[in-house]
Amino acid sequence: MSEPALDHASLRRARWPLASVFCIVALAWFALSWPWLSGAVTIPWDAKAHFHPQLQFLASAWHKGLSPFWTPYVFSGSPQVADPQSLIFSPSFALIAALNPTPDFRWSDGAVLGTLLAGAFAIVLLFRDRDWHPAGAVVAALAFAFGASAAWRIQHVGQVLSLGYFAITLLLVARALERGSALYGFAAGVMAGFMVLGRDQVALIGVYVLIGLVIAAIAMAHHPWRALRASLWPLMAGVLGAALVATVPILLTAFFAQESNRPEIDLVGAGKGSLHPAALLTALFANLYGAAGPLENFWGAPSPAFEARFGPLDLYLARNMSQLYLGLLPMLLILTVGIVRGALLRREIIALSAAAAIVLVYALGRYTPGFRLLFELPGIDFYRRPADALFILGALLALLGGYLIHLVMTDTAPRARPWHYVVEATIFLGALGLALWLAWTVGRLPVAAMPLLIALLCAVLSLGALVAARGLSLRGSGLAAAIVLAATLTVDLSVNNGPSESTALPSQSYEVLRADSKNETIALLKRETARTAAPDRRDRIELAGIGFHWPNASLVHELDNTLGYNPLRLRLYSKATGAEDHVALPEQRQFSPLMPGYRSLLADMLGLRFIATGVPVEQIDKNLKPGDLIQIARTKDAYVYENPRALPRVLLVTQAQKVDFDAILTSGKWPQGFDPKATVLLDRTPPPVPTGPAQPGSVIITDYGTTEVSLRVDAPRGGFVVLNDVWHHWWQAEINGKPAELLRANVLFRAVAVPPGRSTVRFVFRPFEGLFEDIGKRLRAERTKLQG
Known part of the structure; x- marks a missing residue:
């Protein structure tokens, strides 16, 4: 029996040089990624200061048989499982953590760059499915992976991951709709689930773009109702896939956000x-x-220079957040063939063109009237930076540029008329003139001269390569054309979007974040905390004002830190201690009414024993008096001090008092005569405690893990065990293996009432049980509201 004949589309796809194009893209990716993969430089700033310590903590916890869902190493304890930037639910980083207990910088950098490569391959497959020219696929893939924010903001790891998942999801959604495949629909949903697990603005914009493209595909079909019916099963499968992956993590973050510092x-x-x-x-x-x-x-x-000439702008953007360059080759075609000659209005591409235009309107924010309308979309008001849309805009422009390359290579682009040339010349000369005028006006013409000269040289190179590639393509050498354009774009992107202060710094700059670091300050803090450790003690440290990448070093070296680096923190802890999202500079160490300085009762209750600061501590805490802290060392990086009043991590007390925690937080005043070594403060009526003559008791730590703390208690007359760890209602308490009531103690900490005699107390972090209880409470509250 003969094989059934393949349709024309299948035959074209079979002849499409997929393997060769993959190789071209991979080689170009390797060349452009080599500075990071070689280890000579590393992705800096947030990629190291925030994300690499998260990866190291995840890897270390898993290889020690511990849960990574809670960490005691920043902000005196934080719910990692609900933190969208903890990398727990990132497949690539989770795999690295599972394979390597001490991943170095090349592992984390490779995961980010590898995600962009996966997105680039997805774009290649998207072009292949449409039988668009291989040269277009190569240009689109490279511009996507190394253009705009993907290049200039690669240090924003979560957003880069969301961008890579967006490209893969786009491919799978397209296949699901075109083939009516529930399997592809489910796969698209799973990938979209991983995208939204980033819980960042790039993921949100990506979701809206995908929804818009799906609606457009159905509405623009030759038979919309038939297309809608055919798409139902794939779309339902996609919703199922996304729900299975993302529902629980998103709910964890949503409930965490309600009690976090997140501002409106x-x-x-x-x-x-x-x-x-x-x-x-x-x-x-x-x-x-x-x-x-x-x-x-x-x-x-x-910038100060720009605002000095044009007045205050009231904008809060880093210098790398406004970079849109993705190669002159695609941008030249977008402005000429795409916009001036109208190719981007063709039916097969107009939905992507419209999406790019809307995303650009959003990115421009308050400079366009459309931003007010877009800001009303659900979820948009969670985010404070419309310029983040340049991630998705770069991806869309890369696709459009690749499509236009396809038209040029296949000689199907609109023919230029004389007025087209006039308009195109006006656009480019106008842009050059505006750039020169701005540089001259601001007084930075010498700074702008080299970039403008390089742009002119790249324009000559790109136009020459385009002419040569088109000639090769029309002679039947499509793969050779792809190689020519890939080489040209690789040179262009390496010169213009290559390593910079924003994207690549020497690996040695972050030596303190290596698990095997020999840093003097870290070694000293490890020795000192080991020296002062006791059955009831687990002293905390603080790293303040030493440098941008220092606050989360405690995650790498397993030091219990009162501070850290994270934009999302428990509101209660921030209000009690004054902890901000970062403490790179001395002035970023803010205090609070309840913790007005290092000489305070709350600092002692936290067990804050050792403080390392980048400047003399008196410059940070101006309330300190001589003798309040003892300087024990001066290292290359820091001044190190000891607080001799730091209390043990666990206490056994026999007295309890009901107080108003909110009043204490606001006023910063503890009840008169309060002694945390004798009394526990509660926000409810204390349970009864047997009376009688005081007898000595004891409590010691028998096991201290990330999500479990076990204590051995000897309380002859009963009382309260106070664990000076941050209170959170997802923690539970057990006494002798039976559930016990977890009490919020002394404003910030945990406690449990213990019976007379000897007992074993166990604190366990159970976030999923806590989440289900939260959902139940919310549903009951909504039901009560409706009934009322």
Whole structure:
């Protein structure tokens, strides 16, 4: 029996040089990624200061047989399982953590770059499915992986991961709709689930773009109702896949956010993160504003130089957040063939063109009237920076640029008319003139001169390569054309979007974040905390004002830190201690009414024993008096002090008192005569305790893990065991293996009432049980509201 004949589309796909194109993209990716993969440089800033310590903690916990759902090493304890940036639910980072107990920087950098490669491969498959020219696929893939924010903001690991998942999801959604496949629909849902697990703005915008493209595909089908019916099963399968992956983690984060420090973001606040229109010039002139460094050279919006000439902008953007360059080759075609000659209005691409236009309107934020409407979409008001849309905008522009390459290579692009040339020349000369005028006006013409010259050289190179590639393609050498354009774009991107102060610093800069670091300060803190350790003691440290990448070093070296680096923290802890999201500079160590300084009762109750600061501690805490802290060392990095009044981690007390915790937090005043070694403060009526002559008792720590703490108690007359760890209602308590009531103690900590005699007390972090209880409470509250 003969094989059934393949349809024409299948035959074309079979002839499409998929393996060769994959190789071209992979080789270009390897060349562009080599500075990081070699270990010579590493992705800096947040990638190291925040995300690499998260990976190291995850790996260390797993290889020690511990749960990574709670960490005691930052902010005196934090629920990692609910933190969208903890990497627990990131497949690539979770795999690294499972394989390597001490992953170095190349592992974490490789995971980020590898995700971009996976997204680039997805774009190649998308082009292959449409039988678009291989050269277009190569250009789109490389511009996606190394263009715009994917290149300039690679240190924002979570957003880069969301971008990679977006490209893969787009491919799977397209296949699900085109083939009516529930399997592809389910796979698309799973990948979309991983995308939204980033719980960042890139994921949210990506979801909206995908929804819009699905609606457009159905509405623009030749038979919309038939297309809608055919898409129901794939879409339902997609919803199921996304729900299975993302529901529980998102709910954990949602409930965590309710009790976190997350501020409300209004339209005005979000507008402060808008992309300034002048930044659009970076689509043609990479590094026009000196964003690659050094910092004093940067003169774009916002910067002191720009604002000195044009007035205050009230924008809050880092210098690398406004970079749109993704290669001159795709941008030249988008402006000429795509916009001036109208190719982007063709039926097969107009949905992507419309999506790119809407995303650009959103990125420009308050500079466009459409932002007010877009800000009303669900979830948008969770985020404060419209300029983050440049991640998705870069992906969409890469696709459009690749499509236009396809038209040029297949000789199906719109023919240019004389007026087209006039308009196109006007656009480019106008952009060049505007760039020169801005640079001259701000007084930074010397800084802008080199980027403009490089842009002109890249334009000549790109146009020459385009002409040569088109000739090769029309002669039947499509793969050769792809190689020519890949080589050209690789050179372009390596020169213009290559390593910079924003994206690559020497690996040695972050030596303290290596698990095997020999850093003097870290070694000293490890020795000192080991020296003072006791059956009831587990002393905490604080790292303040030493440098940007220092606060989360405690996650790497397993030091119980009162501070850390994370934009999401428990509101209760921040209010009680004054802890901000970061403490890189001395002035970023803020105190609170309840903890007005290091000489305070709360600091002692936290067991804050050792404090390492980048400047003399008196410059941070101006209330300190001589003798309040004892300086024990001066290392290369820090001044190190000891607080001799730090209390043990666990206490056994026999007295309890009901108080108003909110009043204490606000006023900073403890009840008169309060002694935490004798009395526990509760927010409810204390349970009865047997009376009688006081008898000595004891409590010791028998096991201290990440999500379990076991204590052995000898309380002749009963009382209260106070564990000076941060209170959270997802923790539970057990006495002799039976559930006991977990009490919030002394405003910030945990306690449990123990019976007379000897007992074993166990504190266990059970976030999933806690989540289900929270959901139940919310449903009951909503039911009561409706009934009322």
